[in-house]
Amino acid sequence: MLSHRGFHHRLKRFLQQVLFLEILAGMAATFKHLFIRRVTIQYPHEKRVLPNGYRGFIALLRYDDGTDKCVGCDLCEAACPSRVITVISAEVEGQPLKRYAKEYTMDMTRCVFCGLCVEACPVNALGMTKEYEYATYDKRNLKLNKEQLLTIGDRAFPVRETRVEFQHPHAAFFNVAHRGYPVK
């Protein structure tokens, strides 16, 4: 009985080898893949539709009257894990409690696009765009100043938040009410 089964098994193995059954199975698999729909996107010619919440280049935003949202509080600089952001803040002329960012630079060569600065910002002055094509021949082009960041913001977020000036000019550091997330 046992030897009979052994013979069967050996015959099966022999036929498998002689008829190249395993190779034929492999060839069937590769042949099937000839007709599978490709997932490739021909990148420079066609681009992905990016999901909302995509973490691309970071931008500085403005209010609808064109003034900066940034109050120069430095929280983004503190939140940044790779020390991308440098903020030099200053008082608004004649309003000692109001501050703004005199200089705001981002060294995008170091950015890891984690979005912690956007999370940290108390006035929602930062936003993450869906832009990612920033390959350049010169690294210095990736060191963005305030103007450049604001330009990116203007381009990526055409709908701006309304400035609500409901508090006393001397009373508040953050001059914006926090009612949920603004429309970006």
Added chain:
Amino acid sequence: MIQTALNLIVVLVTIGVVMAVVLLHVAYLTYFERKILGWMQDRMGPMEVGYHGLLQPIADGLKLFFKEDIVPAQANKIIFTLAPILVLVPALIGFAVVPFGRDSIHLFGLTFRPYVTDLNIGILYILAFASIGAYGVLLGGWASNNKYSLLGGLRSAAQVISYELSLGLAIVGVLLMAGSLSLVKITEAQNGGALHWFILPQFVAFVIYLISAVAETNRLPFDLPEAESELVAGFFTEYSGMRFAFFFLAEYANMILVSCIATILFLGGWHAPFEALSFIPPILWFAGKVYFFLFFYIWIRGTLPRLRYDQLMMFGWKVMIPLALANILVTSVVLFFIRG
């Protein structure tokens, strides 16, 4: 005198047409190989140059043509230069005896036959030149003065010699049945539909031929001479530019040649499989069968991994050659009793 000149013109034109067609096929075979391999691996293959990459072979050719011609300082310059030619010429010269179709074309009172010449030793001629091609690979590997090249050349020599034996012996069965070495006569011997093709009585020989042919053309799964993961690029590691292109062209020309011979010997050449289908021109039948084999070789490449060297040798000497010999024995005995 005039007749001789006219004959010369006819032969030259035929050679020119055959060459042009073969080289065009070689160029586009590289494209289709890349496309099909890409599809089999869920990629797209070349897409940039022209519509779906259709101009890719031309771009590749231009690139290789304009590349710097580098000869390694320690290389044997004469043999290094000679080797690519020695590989390419035998690969192309074999097409001289391949009958591509049945009907001659009559133009301006001249008769253009569908083959360059009909040698009465056609298949022997092709085998002989295929062996010279192996010299090119071996010499190229040696003259480069590079260990990888030398290893590739050595492997190629051993492999080609081993598999040429089984290739030649596989063909003998067909020759016994056809009773001729001329490729035209072999094709004509398979007249009368698919049942008369030699693939049916010579199926074992057909399988042996297919496998040996892959080994002869140094293609996967028998690409040990150029095994990228082991030998950089094998025997043409040191070659670049046009010389590299020669090796490249030779590989694909060999592929086409081997497919043409398989078509003629086993699939009835330009014969239609059924009488009802004979309205399709013979040359299209021939091309279709050759394309089938070419696809098959690409398909095999997309499926199988490379053999180990000892497996290759064992398979060649202990399986293929005894099987081929047994096939000759059986064929001759059967034919002896049938034909009396």
